[in-house]
Amino acid sequence: MNKIISFILIVIFLSSCSEYQKALKSEDLSVKNKVANAMYDKGKYNKALRLYEQIAPAYRGKPNAERLFYLYSKSYYNTKQYYLAGYQFESFASNYPKSEKREEAAFLSAECFYRLSPRYSLDQTDTDKALNKLQAFIDTYPDSEYLPKANEYVKELREKLEKKAFEIAKQYYTISDHRLEYNAALTALDNFISDYPGTPFKEEALFLKFSTAYKLAMNSVQYKKEDRLIFAKNAYATFTKFKSDSEFKNKADAMLATINQELQQFSK
Structure with a gap:
């Protein structure tokens, strides 16, 4: 019995392969379309895609090709070719505005x-594109069943951009070793804190601002030193007001003690 079943499966497999090969070579668009749909239904998306790619130009723009272009787009999506899938879904949504699949296509395009958004340390052009696409979808379909997922993606992407911005500001701090670079670091950290007031990185950003102000004051020329020590002391106050039990508190307290000691020379 097992041999019979195996034989039947082999025959079906060979028949399927033969049907697919014939469709690839066929000049009949309807044959290619039929076999492509069969390959898609079987989960053989790469094979379906090869056939859809052959016939798509001939069907482009035709109202009766709606299902074809939907499956064509999904084949790219299911094979993780996201650049091409995004383009095809966007084209589908534009060409078939009355389609019941339009909303889904718009969401999948976004x-x-x-999915093309890279890790935070790389260029974030695709992240910006994704946010624009997702926001456009949310604005167009405020009651969509895909809205929770779209909002989840937006939150994740914004957090990625936020982390990228923080790492850039932090890099200014890391490389600073003279007065001009200290000022650049202060500006970068101030901009980050202003741009992302609710950021989870605020505690560290405020500490780095204080630490930078401390370094600037300690390396300052004498006639500017008092003002810069006071500025650093104010930065400490802002930092501790935000997070009085910060993990950076001990380091900050040690620097504050030095600041207070340095300020004594100006009170005489």
Whole structure:
């Protein structure tokens, strides 16, 4: 019985392969479309894609090709070719505005850009594109069943951009070793804190601002030193007001003690 079943499966497999090969070579668009749909239904998306790619130019713009272009787009999506899938879904949504699949296509187009977004340390052009696409979807379909997922993606992407911005500001702090670079670091940290007031990185950013102000004051020329020590002391106050039990508190307290000691020379 097992041999019979195996034989039947082999025959079906060979028949399927033969049907697919014939469709690839066929000049009949309907044959290619039929076999492509069969390959898609079987989860053989790469094979379906090869056939859809052959016939798509001939069907482009035709109202009766709606299902074809939907499956064509999904084949790119299911094979993780997200650039091409995003383009095809966007084209589908534009060409078939009355389609019941339009909303899904618009969401999947935006999702493709989300999936193309790289880790935070790399260029974030695709992240910006994804946010624009997702926001456009949310604005167009405020009651969509895909809205929770779209909002989740937006939150994740914004957090990624926020982390990128923080790492850039932190880099200014890391490389600073003279007065001009200290000022650049202070500006970068101030901009970050202003741009992302609710950021989870605020505690560290405020500490780095204080630490930078401390370094600037300690390396300052004498006639500017008092003002810069006071500025650093104010930065300490802002930092501790935000997070009185910060993990950076001990380091900050040690620097504050030095600041207070340095300020004594100006009170005489």
